Amino acid sequence: MARVRLLFAKMGRSKYLSHLDLMRTFQRVFIRAGVPLHHTEGFNPHPYLSFALPLSVGVESVTELLDAELSCSEDLSALPMRLNQQMPEGIRVLEAYEPATKFAALAWVAVEGYLDYDAGVPAESLTALSSLFASKELVITKKTKKGMAEVNIIPAIGDISFEDTGDGRVLLRAVIAAQNPSLNPEHLITAIKTHRPDLTPDFAAFKRLAVYDGAKAVFH
């Protein structure tokens, strides 16, 4: 048995794969690559695969983490290439290494998002958006396990900035809470919709750029 951590990207068409789809996909990729996974004992044996922070459908990422248990040790430097030869479009393993940390230490996620304004970026929107997210309190209604709840999302935003890309889009960059509780980047749009409906974009798409620990150092 050997535990391995994979750093992988999930881009393009593959961003529509759900968490379960991804689980299934990786199981099959390991089999196709001839890298046997260790199976749990019991009535319905299944391999051990653990994803760090489940990614929402439709969000791209260059910083996903997955821990797997292999049934024997493998040459980790060759592993990314072996797995990548078996991948569906858009998923690329960037690194494979022995993990020295626990996923529980993950605290922040850096994201970027493109906000589309079909009629052009509204005047003064960059300042307006920046000041909106500089508020002490920004309450949105979000779905929780117990139904709809009012939540102040400011504590879950570590950093946020806006930039006009000049082609009818605003580039948003943010560092947001990774867990306990996490902030879905879509909630940033919900906040705009709630408090500045005039600045609601026609469409927004997000990408995860990096994951950090509590000290905002890159998590490895």
Place this chain on the structure above:
Amino acid sequence: MNRQLERILKTVQKPARYTGGEYGAIMKDKERVQTRVALCFPDTYEIGMSNLGMRILYAVANKMDGVWCERVFAPWGDMEEAMEKAGLPLFALESGDPVGSFDIIAFSLGYELAYTNVLNMLRLAGLPLRRADRPGLSPLVIAGGTCCYNPEPMADFIDLFIIGEGETVNGEVIEAYGRAKKDGLTKQAFLALAAKIPGVYVPSLYDVAYGGDGTISAITPCGGAPLPVVKRIVENLDDAYFPAETIVPSTEIVHDRVVLELFRGCIRGCRFCQAGYVYRPVRARAPDKLTKMGIEGLEKSGYEEITLSSLSTSDYKELETLCDGLLSWCEPRKASLSLPSLRADNFSMELMRKAQKVRKSGLTFAPEAGSQRLRDAINKNVTEEALLQTCRIAFAGGWNSVKLYFMLGLPTETDADVVAIAELAHKVLGIWKQHAANKSRGVRLTVSTSCFVPKAHTPFQWAGQVTMAEYERRVALLRDAMRARAIVYNWHDAKTSLIEAVLARGDRRIGAVLAHVVQNGGRLDAWEEYFSFERWQKAFEATGLDPAFYANRERLYGEVLPWHVTSAGVGEAFLYGEYEKALRAELSPDCRTACTACGASSLTGGRCDG
């Protein structure tokens, strides 16, 4: 990815069905191919990707130089609505290009209720439904699959049908199309050439005339087109392509596993079963080849399950050898082997023990009829004792879930036959009480009935379907006779069975009904949430056609039947002889016991079950 599509995908359920990009999907440079084929399955991605035929034909077409074959599935309602709102036409998964821009649009017709999806997909592609309204060579709309043995209800819409197994004919048609495109032929000139390819039916080359009673008076081929078009088959299945390197869907589909086809055809001759007649003669693969194929399929796909598929898997002569070979690979790798379509009579304990080594599932049997008399009439050679014996072994071995499938409305069925289903179910319960290994876990017995749909090219092709009211009366009769709490009774809806019966034995006039249904919002008719009987009724009224004429009418021997344009190799006199034997509840032997000279072996130079 196209920004417009990206916006849509954010709003629909299970967007991964519409994106492509799976492992094994074939990408080519569209500037460097001559013929682009859109292989369309007229149902959702989950259903279409579970179809072995799609996988074979996709791979075979893509092996051709200069040909790029892509996949297209029917969008679910939410996606269709979003696409229409955005003005986005139906597109192919690999390139994302609109289907209307392809050279050949090929549909797989596996079940009649998908016909409206074919028309709806043409509509979503922005194409005229009727072939007469598509004068150009491109796009050419073709169809193949089991339903094409009666192509007539779709004859107004499809330019060319492929009758029989597509592995070789498809290539010949695509090649001929490529030449015609290069030579700048008209559609008409190409179709006249294509009609000379054995197994190709070009409906525009046949005139159909009707008599005063509504039946067909004559079918007249023009320009030397053959009548009937005899089906094409793969003579030696060992030479047939097996898609070991296949697309592995990233998102969940219905049958997500390696499917190993052991043989084509069936030795049994159940008189209701269209597949049992149209796939003749029996052609099997060698066990060592199959073992190799199965292992290769598992290794190359990464699937953890393999299923053995054929019309009657347990009739495969070397099933034990094959299972042993596969299990010795599967067990250490935690992969599972499943055996569907087992018959009650030769289901051995040994085989069950082997199959459950890795994972254990419920038992499923299809006695089809409750009484021995009716089982004899339909030539379903299963005895009650054999079924009960199997259950005895299974219950003693720890199984506690059994599903039994029956049909109501079979020719010659009486109320006594209906009640016999309940009696059989109660006997199975009694067996459980006597032999259960662990009674505290209880037992679950599911009885399901469907309404019998007579199909073309079977001995029952002349028979009338029972009316909906009569089917419902028989359902009520059975329900009242079967009140035990351990029995769950499910019955299939009578309305969809009526429509299926109309389409299965319809003629060309039914095309107007299909067009009317689709123009009034009909699609996804195989799905309860979309099927609307009222919409079909309105279409029958608007076109002046009577569903009872097609579904419930008993035909006389000698009537010109719409599907006389095709031949599956089995003689009509033979089929009628089987029908007469059914009326006398007389059995016919299976093909292994004695050849009944059905005629199908003429397609393989006399070889059958070799």
